Amino acid sequence: MEQIVTVLIAMLGGAIRVSTPFMFVALGETLTEKSGRINLGLEGNLVLGAMVAYATSYLTGSPWLGVLAAGGAGLVLGALHGYICKLPKVNDIAIGIAFMSFGTGLAFFFGKPFIQPSAPHLEAIALGEWTGNSALAQALQVNPLFFVGIVIAIVMAWGFKNRKWGLVVRMAGDSAASAKAMGVSVDLVRFLATAAGGFMAGIGGAFLSLSYPGIWSQGLSSGQGLMAVALVIFARWDPIRAIIAALLFGAAGAIGPSLQSVGITQGYYFFNAAPYILTLIIMIVSAGSKASAREAPGELSITK
């Protein structure tokens, strides 16, 4: 029983600690894909954002300035992606993968001098002091960005339904022809949505380097940006579901280490792969082709 509690607390902590970068990248990609464009390259934004955030925080002493700079770096990559993809015959998936390589390369190239130094971190908010349980208190050390992500998701979900900008984005994504008929510049909408998506992915990177695990190194991301983009499909282009997917993914990632800590040690490779296995099972069980097809933006090249 005690073991189950330990694992559950670890999963709660894991959900809060690990989910934030997935959240930001997935939300950014949701916005981009809702507008009818896919940016598979947010891994590049994430890694470049992580490096820029760490470097800025180290050089200026202000981690929040680092977060902003990371968003800026992501914005530039996203805007480039958005601009290039509006050219005729250019494939957005291919450009995304090229930008993954480009962003990662820039981050590694210019990030060399920042591997060694220690930069100031983002301070977490201690929400669990009252519990008197050190593990629970630790699990409830929440980074402000976690709440920012949730707020963004709620605003997005509300905006998609109730605001004109939400409608415009959805229309650009569902039917370019009808958007054009309404006088909406589809290219401009997609450009802005891709740039904004890039901005969010950059902030996700800032969380990695300035909060958890809180370092800058070349092995920092291990494909989290790519996985987060995949989670958007899992979440069926819904911001709230994207948040839930990120939380589940973070919680599942804590299963491996925490099972070992309570003495269940055999087969740890599979426990460590739990996030991937669980996501796949959920998709197989839940994905009726009709539901997901209905919710996919009609213009999206990946779902056509």
Place this chain on the structure above:
Amino acid sequence: MAAETADLAIPVKRVSNVRVLRVAEALAIPVGAMVASALIFSIFLLIIGKDPLQFWSLMWTGGFGSSFSIQNSMQRAAPLILTGLAFAIPARIGLTMIGGEGALVLGGFFAAAVAIPLVSNLVPPFITLPLMAIAGMAAGGLWIGFVGWLRHYRGVNETISSLLLSYIAIAIMNFFVEGVLRDPASANKPSTMPIGDAYRIGSMPGTDIHWGFAAGIVLAIILWVLMSRTTFGFAARMTGGNARAAKAQGLPVGWLMVVCCMIAGSCAGLAGFFEVAAIHGQANASLVAGYGFTGILVSFLARHNPLTVVPVAILFGAIAAAGGVIQRRMGMPDATVLVLQGTLFVVLLVSETFYGRFKIFQPGSLGDRV
């Protein structure tokens, strides 16, 4: 930016054949893009205070400058041809299947696992090696075939399922390699039982390149014929163009998807077989080398054409081979190659927008009238 290659078009002027014009365009635009990205990267080098001339001459030395360098580039290209094909074939039917990495790892693992009883019973190499290859291709083929099946029959998006299955494949390999199939002698690097030198595939005669390179070229040709000269390929491409219309025409869309995915997985699994049989002699964590992911880029730059995959893979091999020389001679970090690759990819992909834009390559233009 591709305009500076106009000189290439001069001989074209005298020919009025549409096909020649198209070939000329298909050569001039990528070459122009490569020149453009070289210029952009040279500016980058000047800004960071490095000598572009030294850089490019070292790139040439390391990639193509000698018999050794050329073979180095080709050897590095070998797995990329196969993983490039693994992305290209599903792409032709409209699937973005990014799980080549997992299929390669699983294929290599099964090839090595099948070899264990065969080698220990002294079954001769000419029987063992084909069985290993079949095991690798079957493992990869079924693994990615499952992706196609999920896509068509369960509506599970193939991009996400193939990515997830890659991570799971790596976990399976690690579990067995560090568990029941671990060679006790592989102390500090858990591996399966080595197949031994007698069973290892050597290099192609007179070269230092392993046979996976030749296999890749043969498969590229076969798959090119399959995709562009057969009914199957026509049906697959039609499905890729518009799946709904293809279905309305009575094409077996689901079956086509599963078969294309199985072909893809078999290509990646075969790459895994060669990694085991020609390089490592056993399966271990070194199979996870990122070839599957690089194959995605190879395929995109080759516009998913199986034949074009070959030169693009060699270009990637050359950049990787030359990257080492750049590190050693210019003291630049390994990430230099990533920046160069990223620049090259972006510019090459952007150049696609210029197809059909230059009058000189269009029938009825200047070229036709002369």
Place this chain on the structure above:
Amino acid sequence: MTFNNLSRRTLLKAGAASLAATALPFGIARAQTAVILGIVYVGPKDDFGWNQAHAVSVETLKSLPGITVVEEENVPETDAVAKSMESMINIDGANLILATSFGYYSPFVVDCAKKYPDVQFRHAAPLWNKDKDPANAGSYFPYLNQAHYVDGVAAGLSSASGKIGFVAAKPIPSVLSNINSVLLGARSVNPNATVQVIFTGEWSLPVREAEATNALVDAGCDVITCHVDSPKVVIQTAEGRGVKSAGHNASQAPLAPKGFITGAEYKWETIYKSYADNIAAGQPLPNFLVGGYNNDMLRNTAYGAGATPEAITAADAAIAELKAGTLKIYKGTLKDNAGNIVVDKDYDNYDPYLDGMNWLLEGVQGSIT
């Protein structure tokens, strides 16, 4: 049609030799240097760990006369390393290759050594076999578990709970030996000490390393140490949780100003300098060069604020004994944590039996499968 026969017959070698002799227009003037040393790293050179420890030591060679160093980082354990080594030989004219990652050895270093008999290859793990492997190859390796034993001694006296957490990459002998040595060190000063281990399954995976550190602290460990490629995350996370830490590979002392105790560090420069001296003196390089505290191949990081005065005294005493060669780490009768007797006599610190270790001692919580 074996691999080796074919390789020997290749035209390549002749072509490559002529290239190295004639065409070196790109900067390396071969006539002035006796040694061109090529070194290959598996990760980035500045990883706060394994690769950095090598790179810092190689740096000390660059100033020596007669030595040119060429370096390549992030070279995976695939044919890429074979090609990188060959490229160093063919294009740069390297005549001494240092391959610094475990998985480089078989088959890559062995095959390359057979193919280039005039080039010396040395590999950083005790794998060279006199009977099987070529004479121009060889091994060098410091037994870091001696320094981890010292970590254990200091940790055992700096911990309040007696529970030490260990974040480990993979269950392989060199890692298991470090875990067991931490336990034995801690038990030498605190018979009730235990070590709890979590395997991450990868050499470098920052997020999971942080999760593992948190899980160990949650389980009650108040000293954390590790064996992963880049220990920065583990040490930093432990410091953030307010527990003490002991380092690995290189110095992580600056990362934990409050809780750092000490750390196990390699002194690769001892080995690299001795190679340079051998070459300068025209002597052959030793094929097998291993050691520990007794021949100056290890050190412990200077004690941090987390080390208690008793811990420092006891750890210094252990270091003195190891230097003198009087301390045996695996001795007496020891059981593994499944109850089997795995040590039944006093073993020399370099006994080959210990190289094949596949057990965790009683007192270690964790399993290798």
